[in-house]
Every structure is written in structure tokens, then in C-alpha cells.
Amino acid sequence: MLIEQLINGITLGSIYAIVALGFTLVFGVLGIVNMGHGEIFMFGAFIGVLVTTTFGLPLWLAFLAAIIVTAFMGYLLERFALRPLRNHQGSNHLAPLISTIGVSIFLENLSHHLFGPGNHPFRTPFAEMSIEIGSVTVYLVQIVIFVISLILMAALSFWLGKTKAGKALRAVAENLETASLLGVDTKKYITLTVILASAMGGIAGILVGMAFNAVTPQMGLSMGLKGLAIIILGGMGNVKGAMVGGLILGLAETFIVVYGDSGYRDAIAFIAIIVILLVRPQGLFGQKTSDVRR
Amino acid sequence: MSIFKKFMQFSAVSSMLLLAACGGGGDETASGTEGQADGGSGVVSADIGVISYNSGPGAAYGEAITNGLKLAQEEINAKGEVNINLKIEDSAGEQDQALTAAQKLINSENVTAIIGPTLSTEMNVVGPEADLSGVPIMGTSTTAEGIPQLGEYVFRNSIPEALAIPASLKKAIEAYDVKKVAILYGNDDVLTKSGFDTMKATAEEMGLEILTIETFQKGQSDYNAQLTKIKSLNPDLILASALYNEGAVIMDQARKMGIDVPFVGGNGFNSPEVINIAGDAANGLIVATPWFGEKEDPKVQDFVAKYTEKFGKAPDQFAAQSYDGLYIFAEALKNAGDSDRDAFRDALAEISNFEGILGNFSFDEEGDVVMEPTVLTIKDGKFQEFNE
Numbered sequence: 001m002l003i004e005q006l007i008n009g010i011t012l013g014s015i016y017a018i019v020a021l022g023f024t025l026v027f028g029v030l031g032i033v034n035m036g037h038g039e040i041f042m043f044g045a046f047i048g049v050l051v052t053t054t055f056g057l058p059l060w061l062a063f064l065a066a067i068i069v070t071a072f073m074g075y076l077l078e079r080f081a082l083r084p085l086r087n088h089q090g091s092n093h094l095a096p097l098i099s100t101i102g103v104s105i106f107l108e109n110l111s112h113h114l115f116g117p118g119n120h121p122f123r124t125p126f127a128e129m130s131i132e133i134g135s136v137t138v139y140l141v142q143i144v145i146f147v148i149s150l151i152l153m154a155a156l157s158f159w160l161g162k163t164k165a166g167k168a169l170r171a172v173a174e175n176l177e178t179a180s181l182l183g184v185d186t187k188k189y190i191t192l193t194v195i196l197a198s199a200m201g202g203i204a205g206i207l208v209g210m211a212f213n214a215v216t217p218q219m220g221l222s223m224g225l226k227g228l229a230i231i232i233l234g235g236m237g238n239v240k241g242a243m244v245g246g247l248i249l250g251l252a253e254t255f256i257v258v259y260g261d262s263g264y265r266d267a268i269a270f271i272a273i274i275v276i277l278l279v280r281p282q283g284l285f286g287q288k289t290s291d292v293r294r
Numbered sequence: 295m296s297i298f299k300k301f302m303q304f305s306a307v308s309s310m311l312l313l314a315a316c317g318g319g320g321d322e323t324a325s326g327t328e329g330q331a332d333g334g335s336g337v338v339s340a341d342i343g344v345i346s347y348n349s350g351p352g353a354a355y356g357e358a359i360t361n362g363l364k365l366a367q368e369e370i371n372a373k374g375e376v377n378i379n380l381k382i383e384d385s386a387g388e389q390d391q392a393l394t395a396a397q398k399l400i401n402s403e404n405v406t407a408i409i410g411p412t413l414s415t416e417m418n419v420v421g422p423e424a425d426l427s428g429v430p431i432m433g434t435s436t437t438a439e440g441i442p443q444l445g446e447y448v449f450r451n452s453i454p455e456a457l458a459i460p461a462s463l464k465k466a467i468e469a470y471d472v473k474k475v476a477i478l479y480g481n482d483d484v485l486t487k488s489g490f491d492t493m494k495a496t497a498e499e500m501g502l503e504i505l506t507i508e509t510f511q512k513g514q515s516d517y518n519a520q521l522t523k524i525k526s527l528n529p530d531l532i533l534a535s536a537l538y539n540e541g542a543v544i545m546d547q548a549r550k551m552g553i554d555v556p557f558v559g560g561n562g563f564n565s566p567e568v569i570n571i572a573g574d575a576a577n578g579l580i581v582a583t584p585w586f587g588e589k590e591d592p593k594v595q596d597f598v599a600k601y602t603e604k605f606g607k608a609p610d611q612f613a614a615q616s617y618d619g620l621y622i623f624a625e626a627l628k629n630a631g632d633s634d635r636d637a638f639r640d641a642l643a644e645i646s647n648f649e650g651i652l653g654n655f656s657f658d659e660e661g662d663v664v665m666e667p668t669v670l671t672i673k674d675g676k677f678q679e680f681n682e
């Protein structure tokens with residue numbers, strides 16, 4: 001049972017990690033907590049349901065469609081909810097937070113309207129495939145989720161750290177005006193960041209749909225809050241922190257059920273976060289200096 | 295803020311005064327028309343308020359409920375004995391919003407009576423308010439313990455869990471020789487929590503060994519941790535007090551994990567949507583219900599056909615209960631012969647042996663349901679009567 005629970009925890013943690021990666025990317029570059037991220041994630045899941053279950057098309061097409069749709073949503077989010085606020089001199093730094101909350105409410109209700117309330121099943125043969133190791137059943141989806149989360153993390157670290165585009169992005173994160181003066185097309189890179197983060201949310205949405213077979217218009221909210229908690233835990237804007245934080249939260253939630261009381265599932269995760277933040281206010285992987293962001 | 299509050303209070307008070315004045319005048323005219331009601335010219339018409347969970351995580355319930363009401367309203371008004379006007383308000387499943395909606399319906403819309411709210415949680419707040427204002431209120435989906443006891447004006451036509459769960463559990467124990475059970479319930483909802491209390495009490499009463507009690511929260515999507523734990527304990531049966539959205543996902547994940555024992559669910563678990571969501575994984579769910587859509591009763595089949603045609607999906611228990619609910623209201627309204635709240639309340643309380651699509655229905659002296667539940671199970675992908 002322990003091994004099965006460990007797998008459950010890692011699966012859940014990997015999903016949290018992918019969601020958190022999207023959060024951390026936007027925060028790292030823009031210094032904005034994107035509250036609409038959870039809902040974009042939810043849309044990704046719904047696109048998956050539409051493509052695989054409603055139209056009966058293959059899974060890879062679902063991934064493709066979800067990435068395209070959520071990337072486009074990311075573009076719209078940046079274009080209409082973030083950019084107008086950024087261009088305003090003297091607009092409060094909390095303004096984008098509020099506008100993304102607005103986006104999240106709008107998207108939740110939109111999906112409610114488009115897809116209807118309640119749970120939508122995610123039917124794909126891939127979700128049924130499993131391998132037996134001794135008495136333990138491991139679903140292929142669980143392995144895929146873990147692997148995808150690792151790949152995304154590695155790719156993101158590499159991209160941010162080693163490529164020219166990543167360098168430009170970090171320059172934008174460091175100081176928007178200076179980067180702009182040095183010839184970085186800041187508008188392009190900011191848009192790219194939001195699009196990338198959103199597409200990752202879309203991927204996470206499909207993975208959750210497959211793993212848990214539960215897609216509802218409300219799934220974005222709780223996932224969004226968890227994602228937010230994770231990036232605080234892992235260190236705001238830190239890629240490795242998002243990954244490790246996600247896994248810690250997933251495993252903590254699972255093992256509180258195993259050894260404690262399932263009623264405290266959400267509580268223990270947040271208590272852990274409070275404790276860690278008391279000891280390390282900058283998060284697990286965060287830098288101590290606070291001059292990274294304005 | 296406080297000025298606003300004062301204003302609200304003032305307007306509430308003044309509208310109550312107005313209401314009292316209207317009520318006095320209304321009585322005289324009503325007694326005049328009462329004699330002619332049979333003559334056909336005196337069709338009693340009334341505004342009925344509806345508080346329903348139309349947006350948010352449980353919006354599926356609200357949708358079913360308002361659909362059932364609209365269908366019933368159409369039919370009732372077409373018959374021409376009474377004329378019902380529905381005023382539908384959304385509660386979003388929130389207590390405070392339900393209360394605001396109720397106050398609006400009671401004070402400014404002047405409704406004769408209210409159907410709803412959807413959740414027992416909401417009824418706990420709205421019921422006393424309606425009772426205090428002397429407005430009859432009937433829940434069509436409020437199945438938790440103690441709802442009709444909230445006041446003289448509070449009724450329900452939904453079978454309480456305390457009646458449904460023992461009925462289904464008893465049959466399951468006989469059929470599967472159950473000794474050990476695991477319980478899983480949603481701990482943030484009055485309905486599922488009260489269902490759990492009933493399950494636990496019933497299981498203890500029947501001498502079953504409770505292996506573990508696990509909980510989950512609304513909107514959760516991953517139940518693997520709880521289910522893995524349950525699996526390792528090897529129960530003969532799982533008691534799951536869940537709403538169908540969560541319940542269906544729980545069954546799906548349980549079957550995938552290799553848990554193949556039957557599930558006994560409460561009222562919220564009973565919906566054709568379970569089969570839609572969970573597919574084959576839904577096989578083995580046992581529920582007791584007043585509503586069975588396959589029943590060979592022309593009234594039931596007629597309702598199912600009409601509902602399916604109008605709304606594009608089969609009615610569930612919630613649609614059926616609200617449909618019957620409005621018919622009960624129409625009956626009471628006809629008997630009262632007047633849209634006066636007190637006259638309506640008395641007529642409502644006297645309803646007995648009402649033949650609806652749910653079966654033979656009566657109120658007991660507290661305004662609670664007297665009815666025989668049917669035990670159903672999902673087998674081969676559809677609900678069937680449980681008799682093994």
C-alpha cells in the first residue's frame with residue numbers, strides 16, 4: 001500500500017508542479033500573480049474532453065488542440081487584462097492581480113455556459129492502460145504525468161538559463177526599461193511568457209482530466225490556489241522551487257490521508273507552508289535578497 | 295453600509311405593513327370568489343418563489359430543479375384550474391445569497407409560498423426566516439435531518455436520508471452478506487454529512503464493523519489516497535455519502551484501482567449522471583430513492599418523455615421531486631381557493647395520499663415526508679430495481 005500511496009502522491013505532486021510552473025514563469029518575469037491561470041488550466045481539460053470524448057479523436061490531437069487554445073487564451077489574457085494596465089504610468093501593482101481575478105471569474109462562468117455544470121468524463125483508452133508490478137498497479141498516465149512534469153521543468157530551466165531568449169527574458173524580469181533600452185523587444189517577450197505559461201496550464205489540464213476522470217468548471221479554482229501556495233513554498237519565480245514544492249504538497253496531502261485524518265488534507269498542506277515560510281520566508285529555493293522584483 | 299442596512303430594514307418593515315394591509319383586503323374578495331371557483335371564472339393565481347442553486351459547483355441540481363418546475367408550471371397552467379407564476383432566484387449554493395433571495399421574494403415580490411432552496415445548508419437559514427414571516431416554504435431536495443422541524447411553515451417532499459439509507463443498506467447486507475464496511479463522505483456539506491451520520495448510526499445498529507472513515511471536500515478530483523487506504527482494509531461494502539458529481543468520480547477511481555465491492559450511496563448520489571460520468575465503473579451502486587424513471591407507470595413515463603423532449607436529457611430525482619413539488623403546491627392552492635399565505639399553508643399541511651410521479655405522498659404532522667422508497671442498483675449500465 002505504501003508504494004501505491006507514494007505513486008498517488010507523486011502523481012498529484014507532479015500535476016501541482018506543472019500548474020505551479022505556469023504560475024512561477026509569469027511571476028518570475030512579470031511579478032504578477034496570475035489568478036486566471038487555474039481557469040486556463042480548466043479550459044485545457046475541457047478541450048481535452050471535447051476532442052477525445054465528444055468528437056472521439058485521438059489523444060495527441062487533444063494535446064495539440066489544448067495547447068493551441070490555451071496559448072491563444074494566454075495571448076488574450078496578456079493583451080486585454082495585463083498590457084493595458086502595464087502601459088499606464090502609476091497604475092498600482094495590485095491592479096493586474098485584480099484584473100486576473102476578473103479573468104478567472106469570467107472564464108469559470110464562460111465554461112459553465114459553454115460546457116454546462118457538473119462533471120464531464122474524460123474517456124480515452126490511454127487512461128485505462130496500466131502495468132502490474134507485483135501487487136501494485138501503475139497507470140501509464142501516472143508515469144506520463146511525472147515524466148512530462150520533469151521534462152517541462154528541465155526544458156524551462158534550460159530555456160531560461162542557457163538560451164538567448166531566456167537571457168532576454170531574465171533581462172526583462174530584472175528591469176523592464178533597461179532591457180527595453182538594450183534592444184530587447186519587451187512586449188514580445190512578455191507576451192511569449194504568458195502564452196507559454198498558459199499552454200503549460202493547458203497540458204496540465206489534460207493530464208488531470210486523464211488521471212482523475214473529473215473535469216468541472218470549478219476545478220480551476222482549487223488548483224489555482226494550490227499552485228499559488230506552491231510557488232510561495234518553493235520560492236516565487238523559481239522553476240526548481242515550483243517542482244519541489246509541488247511534489248512536497250502532493251506527497252503531504254497523500255500521506256496525511258494514510259497516517260492521519262483525511263479531513264485535514266488541505267489543512268496540513270497549508271500548515272506545512274506556514275511552517276516553512278516561518279523558517280525560510282523567501283521559500284525553499286528563493287533568493288534572500290528582495291531586489292529581484294520591484 | 296449601515297445606512298444601507300437601515301434602509302433595507304425600513305423597506306422590509308414597510309413592505310410587511312403593506313402586505314398586511316393587502317392581506318386584509320384580499321381575504322374579503324377571496325371569500326367572495328371562493329364560491330365561484332367551480333364556476334370556472336375564479337381561477338386562483340399565485341406567485342410562487344423559487345430559490346435554486348443555479349450557478350456554482352452544484353448548478354446541475356439547480357438546473358434539474360428549475361427544469362422540473364417549469365415543466366410542471368406549463369402543464370398546471372394549461373389545465374386552467376390554478377395559475378402559477380414562478381419567480382426564480384439564484385442562491386449559488388450560498389447561505390447568505392439564499393437568504394437575500396428569500397427576503398426579496400417574501401418582502402418585495404410578495405410570493406404566496408416558496409419552493410427551495412436546493413441545499414439543506416441553505417434551508418437551515420432560509421427556513422426560519424420564511425417561518426417567521428409566515429410564508430410556506432417547501433424544499434424539494436433538502437434531505438438532511440431536522441428540516442421540517444425548523445418551523446410550522448417549513449415542509450419538504452424529498453425523502454430524508456434517515457429513511458432512504460437504512461432501506462438500501464438493509465437490502466445490500468442481505469444480498470452480499472456484509473460484515474465489514476468502509477465509510478467515505480464529504481465533510482463540507484450538510485447533506486453528505488447528515489448522510490454520513492445516518493450511515494454510521496445504521497451500520498452500528500446493524501452490527502457492522504466500520505473499518506475506516508475517510509473524508510473528502512467538495513470539488514476535489516483526486517480520491518486515490520483515500521481509496522488506496524480503503525482497498526488495503528478489504529471491506530465488503532463501501533458506504534459513500536457523496537453528491538453524484540464527486541461520487542461518480544470516486545467510483546471511477548475505485549474501480550480502476552481494483553475495488554469491486556458494491557457502494558451504497560445517499561440521496562445525492564442518485565442520478566443518471568453517475569452512469570454518464572463513470573460508465574461501467576458505476577455498476578454496483580445501491581441507492582434508495584423515491585424516484586425511479588423506469589417505473590411502469592404511465593404518469594412517470596409521460597413525465598420522462600416530456601422532460602427529455604423539452605430539455606434534451608433524462609430527468610433525475612431532483613427534477614422529479616421539484617415537478618411533483620409544484621403539483622403539490624397547485625393542489626394545495628386549489629384546495630385553499632386563495633393565494634393567502636396562511637390559507638395556503640393549512641391546505642398544504644392537509645395534503646395526503648397525493649399520487650405524484652414519485653408515488654403515494656403524504657405529509658406527517660411536522661411537514662415531513664411519508665413515503666415508501668424504492669431500492670435501486672446500477673447493473674449493466676442502468677438503474678434497476680434491486681432484488682437479489
